[in-house]
Amino acid sequence: MKEKNNLFGIVKLPLLIAFAVIAIRLVLEFAGAPDAVNKIFGIAWLQIIVPVFFAFKIIENEFEKPFFALIKAILLFSVPVRLAIALTYSLAYYFKWTISRFAMVTGDNVTPLTGYFTIPASAFAFNILAALIVGIITGGLTMYFKSRAAKPKTIQ
Numbered sequence: 358m359k360e361k362n363n364l365f366g367i368v369k370l371p372l373l374i375a376f377a378v379i380a381i382r383l384v385l386e387f388a389g390a391p392d393a394v395n396k397i398f399g400i401a402w403l404q405i406i407v408p409v410f411f412a413f414k415i416i417e418n419e420f421e422k423p424f425f426a427l428i429k430a431i432l433l434f435s436v437p438v439r440l441a442i443a444l445t446y447s448l449a450y451y452f453k454w455t456i457s458r459f460a461m462v463t464g465d466n467v468t469p470l471t472g473y474f475t476i477p478a479s480a481f482a483f484n485i486l487a488a489l490i491v492g493i494i495t496g497g498l499t500m501y502f503k504s505r506a507a508k509p510k511t512i513q
Contacts, residue, residue: 367411
């Protein structure tokens with residue numbers, strides 16, 4: 358059970374940062390900030406950086422099965438974050454937000470099923486898969502090189 362407690366502790370800070378990024382981006386979009394600024398405050402950047410953080414923490418805490426701990430950490434991070442983003446898309450449909458990012462859910466031909474469920478759910482599923490693939494690559498490579506660098510070299 359020690360592993361689960363450590364894993365939740367590792368995921369907590371990145372989750373808080375991600376939720377703050379989601380909120381900041383919404384505020385910026387409503388304030389009319391340029392798209393270039395809004396893209397800086399995107400979760401996609403965190404999907405690349407956070408698995409590297411997880412890899413360092415997993416190696417540092419000496420998890421028994423580090424690769425599986427990395428996958429669990431990525432899922433523990435990605436699922437709540439992507440659910441929050443799916444919720445913003447559903448809210449955009451409900452409130453008919455005019456922000457360009459939500460144009461696909463606020464159009465005239467969008468049905469309630471599509472606006473509330475289909476688009477958010479498909480984006481959720483795709484982004485979880487993408488987060489796993491990117492996270493396994495970036496986090497896995499980080500763990501490989503970090504653990505390799507930590508091993509003492511033997512002289513023959």
